[in-house]
Amino acid sequence: MNEEAVQANVQTMRLDLAAEPVTMQRGGGSLTYLRKIGAVFVKDVRAEWRGREIFSTMTAFSVLAVLVFGMAFDLRVPRSEMIAPGVLWVVVLFAGVLGLNRSFGAEVDRGTLASLLLAPVDRSAIYFGKMLANLFFTLATTLVILVVMFFIFDLNMFHPYNLLAVLLGVIGYVGVGTLFAALTANSRARETMLPILLLPVMAPVFVAGVGLTAGVVDGKQFSDLRQWLVILAAFDAIFIVVAYLLFDLIWEDA
């Protein structure tokens, strides 16, 4: 090989090196973007499958919490329908905090947060991937909670409207929760700070969720329940867009 050819080769290599990260991060169209989100999601689920630290903790806590609530109210509440909606949503919110804390907390503890941020994807892809993983864990936990409540409170809450409300409520919850988990990941008191930040902001989801589940338990018509679903859907839409816009700002110096 002569000198010029080598020079040209080096030139193209340099160009490749310079160009590639940018095209990988930004380009590729929406399908590639979805694949990147999927990659982050699969990574989280695989880590969970091997480590089994999030889902098991959340389920164990929620079963325990349902039992504790059942015992605490047993003597004073004549019918379980009176407290079941509140218990369902309180346990979902509290169990969700455990999972959300681990979402970025585990990355910080294992020292993998930097490598995750170095991945050649848009930061928002990391947000959506993490959010989907949290959604998956929290929905799975909610399913367990509903089954446990079915036996403990002798109350069937697998009503389609209630399931829809749980889905919408949990989407909004992990949507804001993932953003706040990222905010608190590096703070000193991570475990205690997340619930303090998250729970007051979750008031609309909590109120609408309890309202809708209570309506379902009371056998209300869809026309009475629709407004709660509208609030939950509005919450999801507003906060996922806001979180998408703000997530880029979190690690701008990293």
Add this chain to the structure above:
Amino acid sequence: MGSTTVRTNASGWRGVDTIQLALGLLAVAAMTISMWAALYYAPAASNLAGDEQIAQRIFYIHMGCNIGALAGFLMSVIGSIVYLVKRDLDWDRVSQASIEVGLICGMGTILTGMFWAKPTWNTYWTWDPRLTTSAITVLVYLAYLLFRNGIEDRRTRARFGSIYAVVAFLSVPLTFYSARLFRSIHPVVYGAENVDAQGGFSVGATMTQALNINMIAFCVLFSALLVLRWRQLRNEDAIAELREELE
């Protein structure tokens, strides 16, 4: 950026201090007038008697505090958004100072409301949408202050605080809306539908004047406290910067 302008190390009395003092004195005068208006100038409510009659005078202070809280939380979201766009720490200080002052006003609103509610509604607390929203809002902004204190780096603190303040502010109207729906269709409280209207009274011309005086007075107090706290935070940052340079 903004913090470098502070470091002129000027000692002694400056023009800003005079403005600050004037604003402070104005606030003291305004509060005196507002107390006079609320306690003496405003006439008694014609349809109330006994404890309720005495308690209704707290309404003027209650409304004033409420205006202060509202102004504070509005200022905070403006400060946060401007900070995120311009990255000038002065705007982050506006945000923090207005949340701190707004929080005091918000707690004042809740406390005065509770003292009024006990003789009027015969309970300190009820899950009325306004009460629910005010309590949740105070908790949200308390969380903001706790969160800020846990972050070491000054710029990270400003950025994260601003992100949280924006998200938190957006949740407040939704909280109010859902709490209102919750009350209106919740079966247990359906009988007490008009709890909001209990203890109400029609507002006459003199009462409106007293109310306006109070609202303006609390706005003056709010601005005086805001400017004071803002300058304090500025000096704090300047001292921290100087200390860092010494080390």
